[in-house]
Amino acid sequence: MIINKNQRFIIKTVLSSLIRRRSRIAVALLGVAIGATVLLGMVTLCYDIPRQMGQEFRSYGANLLLMPTNNQPTMDMAEVQKAVSLLPRDKVLGVTPFRYDTIRSNQHPYTIVGTDFNQVTKTSPFWQIDGALPQNPHEIMVGTDIASFAMLTIGSKVTISGKSKQDSRFEEEMTITGIVKTGRAEDNFIFINLHDLEQLLEEKDQAEVVEVSITASEAELKQYIDTITSQSTTIEPHLIKWVTQSETSVLGKLSSLLYLVTLVVLVLTMICVATTMMTVVMERRKEIGLKKAIGAHNKSIAKEFLAEGLVLGVIGGTIGAFCGIVFAQVISTNVFGRSISIEFYLIPITIAVSAIVTVIACLIPVKRAVEVEPALVLRGE
Template sequence: MPNPVQSPKPGSLFWRLWWRALSVKRPQAVLALGSLLVGAAVASLLLNLYSDARRKMTQEFRAYGANVVLAPRAQAAAGIEPPAATIDERSLAPLRTFAAQTPGLFYAPILYSVVRVARADADSPAFQNAVAAGTDFPALRRIHSGWRGTPAPGQSGADYPAGHECALGAHLAERLSVRAGGSVALAPMDITSPAPVTFRVIDLLSAGTAEDDQVFLPTAGLQSLVGMRGKISLVQVSIPGETAEIERAVGELARLLPGLDVRPVRQIVYSEGKVLGTIRWLLLSLTALILVIIALCVVATMTAIVTERRRDIAVMKALGATDAAIARLFLAEGAGLGLVGGALGFALGSWLAANILRRLFGVSLRLHFWTFPEVCGLTTLLAVVATFLVVRIVRTIQPAVALKVE
């Protein structure tokens, strides 16, 4: 006995119709897919450029130095100059813990003191007064990445002062007629102090600021020279992020270090926030404008698709399909076009962003894969909304009228 012919399941038939609608090469569907692809490519391009610009702008602003300074509260209130007001290094334990928990945060404790400095190999050294900075030099250079150095012969830019070594500001080195690799004699201002201590100059720094007239020593070396062991004058801190993130970190540091005055360097903090805010507003505005134009194009295209398939819709209605079922079919078709257009547009936009950064700025793009679901979701939503606006045409189609032979 022959097996009865089984009718296809409603769900299977729905997806077969959906796949047929996507796979048949219709000019209107290709136009809709192209429009969504362009919108996704633009969104991917701008989002990747903004994310990378935000990262690179933060790195560039780091070159301007610390955006937060920790100073003794007495110094801030009474205007006392260091070294009269100092910080005990042991009180910075909460800062070390906070820095370990905050990626990208750098800090450099600094002890400032006025010392006498002269060229060590001179027959009769002519001492001059200069500001000496005792610091963790690797940490200070991470904060001031824009400083330029001229290392001594046999040294590299990665070598930092240690022991009886120092770095001289370019202006101070010029006044002393000292070159990298030479030596200077340092002595505290107290005339009753022991003989001057000789330090080898392993680097000449050019910062373009007051640091060009300073001499930089390891913290322990300056503390020993001036008799201030365990003391520092202030702490320079570089906190990554935008203005709101920096202000939150400042509030947390003020809570952790109640004995210190936590002061943001507002020129750097707010300049960085203003630039990033302007870039964000510009890119988001351009993206929104382009997506609105793409949405209008998709609405027009989906209207043409529905109108072109009036006879197909009439046949489905004549066979018992409801308006809601037909509307779901078109919405699924729009979602499919949006998903495919979003994926292809993301790849195209990422490629364009990488080429723009390489050709204009000579840097490589750090691809942000979190933009992929955002771009695909945005284009899918755009296609679904555009389709939803036109499926009302389905309700107006009458099978008897649409199928009548002209």
Template sequence: MTKRSMYFKMITSALIRRRSGMFVALLAVAIGATVLSGLVTVYYDIPRQMRQEFRSYGANLIFVSSGGDALSEEEAAAAVACIPEAQAVGIAAYRYETVKINEQPFMAAGTDLAGARATSPYWFVSGEWPERDGSVLIGQEVADVIRLLPGSSFTMTGTDLQGEAFSRDFRVAGIVQTGGTEEAFIFMSLADFAAVIGENGAFDVVECSVSASQAELEAIAARVTESAAGVAPRLVTRVTRSEGAVLTKLQALVFLVTTVVLLLTMICVATTMMAVVEERRKEIGLKKALGAPNRGIVAEFLGEGLFLGCLGGVLGAALGFGFAQLIGINVFSRAVHFQAALAPVTVVASVFVTGLACLIPVRRATDVDPAIVLRGE
């Protein structure tokens, strides 16, 4: 048997055969590592979770014409092409025109209704979203003024692009409530809009909901400015700034909790190891009497601590993902992504924290005087 195998034999025997004493320390390390792994998983998953959460607050990037006119279809397409497909939650291009109902003026908006629904999931619709030609969504304000309900019909009049008067009947599919300016609009499909107003191949605005951080949005905006001439990208700052602020605060909170948990783990391990050293004073004294140098005693106790740290870290890495999943599902109602790189980081962090926690107890172990602890009775 080599010295190294005897060393491992001693530390593993101490841990396995004295399991009751070490179980508390292992539990502390495993819990600490679980919380560390879980919270760090959440820490890195929060931006993704929160971005998705914030997407329910509407568009965070809009494209308008830099010259003040409407955007051509080509310009809009060039700008939209700058958004990575995987990050595009919803894109809705709008055309606006004033129309009349019962001789009262209202703003009609033609858009891709499916895109509008994806871009603005916070819209509360009484009734249903329009699915057929001749169906529209009207804002609550419009409904109140002209006393319309879902299923009602009304006649829209106005002047088309050619300057000719038009009159067409529409059916109200649903009434939209947003608490915002949208309640004064009549939303219809681009086909219906073109049927009454006429086709000019242009959009007034393109609203985009993109799952991206503020920095990523700024990068997209820069690309649009560069590659789509005539398009002026605008970040919806009230959304992007709130998102950034909430993310920063949440991440700071998670960081703080993780730090506190690691400190508590360290204190628990240090206390347990201190108790272990006290309990094993005679054994330490014996080893010193047999000629063990202080560095040998340090190596053994530190070895036991690091072994515990490693074992606790492995347990924590495995349980941490479950813990993160629990947080993800219960807090964000979404599953978190497994961060493979986090497993070795958790093990290394556990070993480091345990090693740090063992320093004082190990120092005390070297202070044991064999003559005192081995004294006969």
């Protein structure tokens, strides 16, 4: 690109002005850099917070339920696997099946729950387990209310009895390996490996409820539900509304807060730049008056000041953009304990926004500059 003499003159004038007033320009540059830092950092957090918060919310439990359709008591696990395969694999954190039945122990009725202990810690990380999860046959875990009622401890042996689905009776001695506390219905259940329960019930590969923990927004979950519903006639998916609605509400409010903070910082950046440039205009009144006296047009004077603002915006935006990456990483590491995903296309956008904000901030000082009367200024008035 060829630069003509007029453009070269403007560039030299702009650079000369910036260098001669470097102390004042440094203040404006710092303001622009801080604004760009906050802008990129906050916008990056807004983009990545759904992923970060989604993982944090998964500590409160699953957000999707799979249940049998048409009031059927159970569903086939092969059909469950087909339904789960319709979900994005990289977003699924855990899939936990549950099977319920009634048993007796010491003449008292209890609910026994068969589950996959490897998965239950992924979909229900809030479970507080004293002891260990059952790993071997004839091992169980009991809820804290049952343990208190029956005065059971880790290592206690209990005999459970019941009836299989084939109407044959069973009676087995079990060892307690852990006591679970959730503050919910689980405190009144006995937990056993799903495979072991299936052997007692003489029925395989069946589940009554399957909990799925997946990193997704409420809108995405509804799309997944529609997909599963259209592809499966035996499984009915449901949102766990209290989890998904709470997550959506918190994310919405947090994003609004971050955008508000960003807006406030940009306004303060504009004020900082406008104040600095206004001071520069006042200092250069004689210079502006002299230029106008020897024939400079208002347009050329305006171009000069706007060019200074543009240079400030680009330099400050560039510095702030890279500082914003560090800022976002520090916030994410300290708040969420994990690194953030950087959207690198936001860097040029941040620089462009910084330049636009700076140029807008220069409009009032430019107006004052073009209003300078050469005759009054040169007379010292």
